[in-house]
Amino acid sequence: MAKACLYTNKALEYFKHPKHAGEIKNPDAVATAGNPRCGDVLKFFLKIKNNKIVDIRFKTYGCLAAIASSEALARMAKGKTLSQALKIKDSDIVKHLGGLPTIKFHCSVLGSTVLKKAIESYKKTKTK
Numbered sequence: 001m002a003k004a005c006l007y008t009n010k011a012l013e014y015f016k017h018p019k020h021a022g023e024i025k026n027p028d029a030v031a032t033a034g035n036p037r038c039g040d041v042l043k044f045f046l047k048i049k050n051n052k053i054v055d056i057r058f059k060t061y062g063c064l065a066a067i068a069s070s071e072a073l074a075r076m077a078k079g080k081t082l083s084q085a086l087k088i089k090d091s092d093i094v095k096h097l098g099g100l101p102t103i104k105f106h107c108s109v110l111g112s113t114v115l116k117k118a119i120e121s122y123k124k125t126k127t128k
């Protein structure tokens, strides 16, 4: 008998075929963060026009949940204004994926942390 998978089909699909993996040349904002619990690292690249995220890419060196969460966040943030994107919570990412194994919730935190860091650094450069 086959074992039930801990991940949803959506999480598996995002992990296997992430549409936003990669880099943006000349991004308007970049940020990196690591997860101290496991050593995984995530980097987000943003292209911003008229206060909106018009493109977003990521490089994630991490587990299935971290990559699926990065893809989910990229899809959720693209097209949003900066203030709308700042409101995306870890729980929204988990909900978008249709759930994550409880022991993997911490993996979704990395994405929202890096996105906030990228937006804040962009705002600082614009106010100088």
Ligand code: FES
Pocket: 035, 038, 039, 040, 062, 063, 064, 065, 066, 106, 107, 110
């Ligand atoms: S185990 Fe490191 S982010 Fe998931």
